[in-house]
Amino acid sequence: MINNSGLVSSAQAEAIRGVGNDVILNLLPGSMILGRIDLGSGADNDTANVFEGIKNTASGLPFAGLIAGPVSSVVAFTRSILKSIGPMILFIIVPIIMLGMTLSYYLPMIPFILWTMALIGWLMLVVESLIAAPLWAAAHAIPEGEGMSGQHGKQGYMLFLNVLMRPALMVFGFFISIIVMQEIGNFIGNSFGTFGAGMNATFENGPITFITMMFVIGGIIVVAAHKIFGLITWLPDNVMRWVGQQVQNLGEGNDEQRTRTIFAAAASTGGSAGSSATSSAVQRGMYEGRKAEQGGGDGGAEAAGKEDQSANNAAQEDVQGSGSTSEGKGRQQR
Amino acid sequence: MNADFTIENGDVVMTTQTLGNDETGVIESDGQLNTMNVGAISAPGDDVTIKNEGSVSTTALVLKEFFQRVEDW
Numbered sequence: 095m096i097n098n099s100g101l102v103s104s105a106q107a108e109a110i111r112g113v114g115n116d117v118i119l120n121l122l123p124g125s126m127i128l129g130r131i132d133l134g135s136g137a138d139n140d141t142a143n144v145f146e147g148i149k150n151t152a153s154g155l156p157f158a159g160l161i162a163g164p165v166s167s168v169v170a171f172t173r174s175i176l177k178s179i180g181p182m183i184l185f186i187i188v189p190i191i192m193l194g195m196t197l198s199y200y201l202p203m204i205p206f207i208l209w210t211m212a213l214i215g216w217l218m219l220v221v222e223s224l225i226a227a228p229l230w231a232a233a234h235a236i237p238e239g240e241g242m243s244g245q246h247g248k249q250g251y252m253l254f255l256n257v258l259m260r261p262a263l264m265v266f267g268f269f270i271s272i273i274v275m276q277e278i279g280n281f282i283g284n285s286f287g288t289f290g291a292g293m294n295a296t297f298e299n300g301p302i303t304f305i306t307m308m309f310v311i312g313g314i315i316v317v318a319a320h321k322i323f324g325l326i327t328w329l330p331d332n333v334m335r336w337v338g339q340q341v342q343n344l345g346e347g348n349d350e351q352r353t354r355t356i357f358a359a360a361a362s363t364g365g366s367a368g369s370s371a372t373s374s375a376v377q378r379g380m381y382e383g384r385k386a387e388q389g390g391g392d393g394g395a396e397a398a399g400k401e402d403q404s405a406n407n408a409a410q411e412d413v414q415g416s417g418s419t420s421e422g423k424g425r426q427q428r
Numbered sequence: 429m430n431a432d433f434t435i436e437n438g439d440v441v442m443t444t445q446t447l448g449n450d451e452t453g454v455i456e457s458d459g460q461l462n463t464m465n466v467g468a469i470s471a472p473g474d475d476v477t478i479k480n481e482g483s484v485s486t487t488a489l490v491l492k493e494f495f496q497r498v499e500d501w
Contacts, residue, residue, distance in 0.1 A: 103485035111467040
């Protein structure tokens with residue numbers, strides 16, 4: 095192993111030469127290289143780790159003629175490949191991260207959001223009944239119609255029944271939606287696997303297929319969760335119709351949609367930042383690539399060194415971005 | 429002759445250093461290993477360790493004098 099942080103200068107022969115097999119050369123910050131280092135030839139596996147800011151001051155070009163043997167070209171080639179595909183990898187990874195955040199955090203929150211909104215809606219209904227109670231009592235005094243309540247007081251009993259029944263129906267809806275979600279989840283998982291295998295039967299599956307399917311199945315699950323856990327509000331809204339009561343929708347679905355919109359807005363904001371950073375990185379990568387090509391007359395070895403600083407800066411900027419995701423419209427508004 | 433070597437601060441060594449198997453060569457900061465027309469470090473052995481914080485150089489005689497003068501300045 096060679097750890098160099100000083101001057102290595104050779105005017106005639108290599109300053110360091112004929113080192114044995116599997117040598118690791120670390121050119122640490124502070125290194126100044128004038129000429130050549132010979133790690134030895136043969137079929138061994140020499141490694142050169144060039145740290146940031148190292149330049150071959152003799153040639154004026156990073157890496158050019160710095161290290162004898164195939165090591166320098168391997169290092170430069172690897173750096174060049176990573177620099178070229180790095181922005182594309184980020185472009186793919188950012189939406190995947192957002193999809194993962196949606197499935198990890200938003201999807202489990204759907205029952206809670208819907209339940210909370212339904213609870214708030216019921217409390218508002220209770221307040222409404224308290225305010226309306228004197229008027230309802232007064233309506234009993236109107237003699238029109240038949241029976242104790244008369245024509246005008248009859249409707250109030252059905253509304254009061256709705257106030258009493260709504261919490262129980264919400265609980266029923268919640269537990270039933272959990273049971274249905276488990277079954278539908280199994281159905282989606284099994285049928286989607288079969289569907290995916292059939293759809294991709296005629297061509298080879300690759301990473302693009304995998305990522306696309308991941309987005310599709312993620313979207314299906316989110317939409318299904320919205321629809322199924324909508325039972326929490328669906329049951330109280332619709333069960334009472336069976337006894338002739340036309341219950342107004344309390345708007346829990348709209349409340350949930352507002353929450354979803356806030357989440358989507360946050361995701362799209364992060365996505366815009368991520369896309370901007372990724373786009374910037376792509377443009378910078380293209381610029382650096384052109385610059386490397388213009389200065390690349392001596393081979394691929396020259397391409398990497400000068401790009402170190404900008405590549406590090408780009409990488410630091412890129413990781414700050416995040417992506418966007420969109421979801422299908424979930425539970426239909428009634 | 430193979431052997432470990434250490435060139436300490438301010439020392440100047442002008443002979444080629446040779447390292448055999450499992451041997452270590454250290455050039456401390458401000459230490460100089462400067463040879464003329466031949467390699468400064470020859471390390472044919474395996475598992476050799478070289479730590480350079482100073483200067484390892486091979487120079488032609490004229491260049492050596494040039495660098496010496498620059499350093500003196």
